[in-house]
Amino acid sequence: MNFWKKFAINFSSIFAFYLIPTSVARSCSYDPGFQGYAFFDTKAINTNTLYAPYFLGFADFYKKKLNPEKDQVDANLKEWRDRFCNLVALEDIRKVIYKGKIAQLIALQTAIKSKSIKISGPFKNNSFAKHLKEHKCIETIEYLIFAKRCEPHATWVKSWKDKERNVKSMLQLIKKAKSKFSKSNSHYFKLRYAYQAIRLAHYAGKYQEALDLYDFFIPQKENDESIIDYWILGHKAGALQRLGKNVDAAYLYTQIFLNCPSKRTSAFRSFKIKTDEEWQHCMELCRNDEEKAAMYILRAGSRHSNLTEEMQSIYEIDPENENLEILLVKEINKLEKDFLGLDFNDKKYENKKRFGIPRKDAGQKLINLNKFVRLVNQEGKIRNPDLWKVTEGYLELLASDFYAAEKTFNKVRKEIKDEHIKDQLKVFDLVLKINMIEDPDEEDEAEIAEIIRRNDAYESHPDFEDFLSDKLANIYKKDSPGKAFLVQHDMRKLAMHPEMETLDDLLEICQKEEKTDFEELLCSEDGVSITNKLLDLKGTLFMSQGKPEAALAVFKQVPRPAREGQRFNPFREMINDCVDCKIKNDTFVYYDKAGVLERMFELEFQGRSDFENSDLYFYELGIAYYNMSYFGHSWKMMDNFRSGSLPKGMGSDKMFKYGQREMVSGEKATEYFQKVLDLTKDEELKARTLFMLAKIERNNYYISNDYKRPKGGNMIPAAPDKYMKYYKQLKRESMQTEFYKEAIRECKYFRFYTKK
């Protein structure tokens, strides 16, 4: 969730005196794809047009998926139900037609023919089966049995097994269909037998026969409309295409696309033109402008089509064609990707690199579309003039001509009648307003806050959140790195990669007596001031930079009660490193961060003044520095986030602006342990010190480029000799100490290395 969502929640919370905890992580996914903004809404157009799925399917807002098989089954069932005067349940028809087996249909046929035999088996309670029996629909059941016999020849299931079509059997069925066609008294069944025969001929590869059958059957058909007419036409088109008659086939597919929703997808996929001459001939076959326009629509449906060119062609033929609006939205969505937020989209480099957006000739495309839209508006022949008027202004906005866009919006505002377009205009107004923010002063910031709080358009379009935050981040990055960071990110992200100038800027803003509304929001998280968190981050950053004095001064600014949440004892010695282990019977004193530093300064002073025990004080300091590093239990003294996977070759000086850094250095601890070795005469303390130095060597190996992950899950890595100096010294010089024995007992690694 980004800053704006927090803002909205916090604002309402203030009035409710109730603080709602919010997730502060901005959502992210593995591959978000292109990252930009889109504000042209499909609510403003008619998405119920039958062609919409072919053009708007790419967008999230259009959820309907193409499912041609389902469309076909649904249309067929509906037609059967219509033929039976809607007296039977659709599901029951489905059970008989699509799920019934031949034997079950034959049993049903027997029951229908007989007065005494009742319907049994799966159709016992089926309303369609009952209806057929009640009305003695013998011809229907005969047709269904015949269709079931044809079905295996007409369906194809993906398989590894060779399944050659049984052409002989198919030809026999065609013969039977012809005979049944002649004998049938029902126009409807005649049509269905014709369909079965033509389909079989097509699938048997007998393309000319399919055409001959068409010519034989269709002149005999009565003028009673059915989806089957177009299904037959589909097979005729398929046969024509196979015979190389592309033009005739393409024309039939155009007709099917226009008139038969259940075969629209198949027609869309099968429409093929090879040459300009074929296109021209196909155009000549079209009986009206609607058919001609449909050919352009079919061509516009291909993935990389030039929509402006296709729109121009459709407009010339049929200016009121409703698909013009759909193509317009699709094209504008592309241009939005090219132009919206081009100056401030923080993902623009990824968009260019990965998706080639903005497109090379996007400028020319914008000009071309703008020219076309102006012409359309001048001529006023289109179906939805309000939409095209606001579009003109939006294209000016996309072209960064904000003055012209504002002028156009203001002009058309008075003329618009359509409520959806009025809403769309409000969205464009807000896009324009955000685009025009330059150097926000107190008043502007109040207005920004107002937008987030109350603007309906802002609320209704999810892309406004990113659009506004990216825009502001781009503006603030010059003078206010803190604001720039927090408008786009959250405190958790800041903790992962804090930078001093960001923290200082935010502290200055948050510690101000009089803050703007906007700053007030920026400085609070879940209704609580972030100042103490910022101070903690700053002190921790000083620690990581090796500036304990500066860190202490900052930690002390945090009021004592607020420091209670984090307590440490880095002086606690452990043979085995364990960053999160709980200690049994723990009696150690735990300090807040300032307390830890005060104790460290005290140890340093004692180490320098109490010479007899200097070795002990320095040892304690060495332990503290070790434990405050990435490898110790008090790592939070120096860092805010610890990654479980430590990158190979990562040194302590690695600080990534937008990445993770780890405090892996053992340098400071080594410095103190070396002092102990120089000063101590106590063999036990020497053994402990050598052990700690050996651990630091091992850690240095882990973060070095020399590190090789051992093969096998729990294997101990074998470090090269240069990382084994202190292990060897410990083995050589301290073998007799009690600590050495204890370390061998407790530490598997040490046991492993001593055996080498």
Place this chain on the structure above:
Amino acid sequence: MNPFAKLFFFSTFLLTISCTKTERKITPVFYHWQTKLELTSFEKNYLDSLNISTLYVKFFDVDWDFNLQDAFPQAVVQSADYDGDYDIIPTIFITNRTLLHLLPDQLPKLANQIVDKIESLATSEISEIQIDCDWSPKTEDKYFQLLQLIRKKKKDIEISATIRLHQVKYADITGVPPVDKGMLMFYNMGEVDKWETRNSILDLELAKQYLHNFENYPIPLDVALPLFSWAVLFREGEMIKLITNACTEIVQDTQRFQKINDTHIEVKKSTYLDGHYLYKGDYLRLENVEHQDLKACGALLKAHLKNEHLTVGFYHLDSTLLNSFSHEFLEEICHQFQ
């Protein structure tokens, strides 16, 4: 011995050495990559004039079906009219995405399916199966395992695999397929989707950068050379299509196409080209295989290919393509490898 006699003797000696050196045996073959195995008389004559008796025939592709979540054969060859004049080597193209999605425990089933399918399609005894797959580090293990499983099923014949140039140079990274021999595909070497690419099919300068590590490559390599051409269509800065065999039409038609240079063309007028609709402002890059480049392949490769008996494959058998290459020319190409 006088100096002339010495010279004569020495020359004869040299001639004897060169003549007694065994010449490498070259066997030309063709790839057949269409779905219908139905050779025209022109194609048959062409093959006969080159004494070609072997065809590598793509039997089918294996691709992943995302709906059914399984691998299936696609574009299965129809060989109804094949009259059995040639030795057919079944070639199977496996898409990398098939191996990406396939679970390791599905491999034995797939190996069985591939072998069974080949056997059901083959009209005569087969002596070799070739598998074509541009495997990646993510699919290497599965692909190699699949090859081993096929080898297990067909112990008595050779199993070969296509090898891309980079797979030889970086054999230690890409791995070497566990097969009897490889067919080095000496084409499709450039980045076809980059406008700046000179010729993605055959670029000898680029190829030279990859002619390394052949001496260490553990399996014998034959070579396949390209005979095809295509126009690469760019729209809005993006490569969107390959249009095969259209280069001549494009070059000749100045009404619709404007030459930028010898290989780069701008579409002047929106038009259909071989079933593809091009818009005004689209760009095309014409990629042909030049005769001199093909000729140079032998000189470039012969030192790297160690086979005493080398198969030189031509991709692929298509009357339209063959018109540009006489059989004498292809003989000459083969000769370059000796």
